[in-house]
Amino acid sequence: MALIKIPERREAKTKKRTSRHAAASLTFGMVALPTILLLVGFAPAVAAVVCGHLGLSRIRENEKTAGGKSLAFIGLAMGYFSLAILPFYLVGLSVAWQQFYPRFENVLHHPDHAKSIASAQTLYEACERYATDHKGRYPATWEDLEKGSYLKISELEQLLTSPHAPESQTPAFKLIRHDRPVLAAVASEVVVISEVAPAFVDKIVVVNADGSWELKANPNQP
Numbered sequence: 001m002a003l004i005k006i007p008e009r010r011e012a013k014t015k016k017r018t019s020r021h022a023a024a025s026l027t028f029g030m031v032a033l034p035t036i037l038l039l040v041g042f043a044p045a046v047a048a049v050v051c052g053h054l055g056l057s058r059i060r061e062n063e064k065t066a067g068g069k070s071l072a073f074i075g076l077a078m079g080y081f082s083l084a085i086l087p088f089y090l091v092g093l094s095v096a097w098q099q100f101y102p103r104f105e106n107v108l109h110h111p112d113h114a115k116s117i118a119s120a121q122t123l124y125e126a127c128e129r130y131a132t133d134h135k136g137r138y139p140a141t142w143e144d145l146e147k148g149s150y151l152k153i154s155e156l157e158q159l160l161t162s163p164h165a166p167e168s169q170t171p172a173f174k175l176i177r178h179d180r181p182v183l184a185a186v187a188s189e190v191v192v193i194s195e196v197a198p199a200f201v202d203k204i205v206v207v208n209a210d211g212s213w214e215l216k217a218n219p220n221q222p
Helices: 020-038 042-061 069-109 111-133 143-147 153-159
Strands: 173-175 191-195 203-208 213-217
Touching (some): 111 213
Antiparallel strands (some): 173 191, 191 203, 203 213
16 A cells, blocks of 8 residues: 655745835945035934944844845944044034134135235246256346246236236235255245235234235234
8 A cells, every 4th residue: 555645735935025224224324324424414324323233133023024134234434434534524613724724714704815826836837847947046136037938028027917906016025044055844934925014904914935815913013
C-alpha cells in the first residue's frame, strides 16, 4: 500500500512595508544637508533626527511587517551631521561679520568713501606695476606714473580729484615713503597710499603694502 506524502504547510511571507517615518527621515536629511549653511536647514535636520528615531522604534516593534531601517539610518546620519556643523559655521560667520562689517558699514553710510576706495586701489595697482619695472622701487611722485604711461593724464587727474571736495586743487592722495621691499609679515600694516581729505571728513582711506585698504581717522580734523 503506497503512502501518500502530505506536503508541508508553508506560511506565506509577509512583504514588509517601508516605515513612513524612515522615509520621511531620509527626505528631511536630504533637504537639510545642502541647506544647513543657509540656516534654513535647521528645521529639516531636526525633523530628520526625530523621524529617524521614530522610524527605528516602529521597525523594532514590528520587525515582521515594517522595513526601511537603512533609510532611517541614512536620514539620521545626514540630520546629525547637519546639526554638528552648524555651530562651527555660526562661529565662523560671527567672526567674519565682526571683521568685515565695520568697513562696509562705513562705505554704506559714506558713499564718497566707495569712490575713494576705488581710486586708491587703482593708484595702488599702477604703483605696483611701476615697482615691478623699477626693481621694487615706488614712484617718487604721481607724475612718474604719467611719464611711464602707467596711467593716462586724464585718468590720473580724475583719480587725484577728491570726491569730498571736487573743486580743491590739492591731490586727493599722497604717496607714503616706506622701506622697500616690504616684508610679507608686516605688509598689511605698512601704509603706502593715504587719502588727503578736508577736515569735515571723519575718515580717510589708506592702502597698505599688501593691497588691503582701511578707513582711518582723518588727521586733518581739529
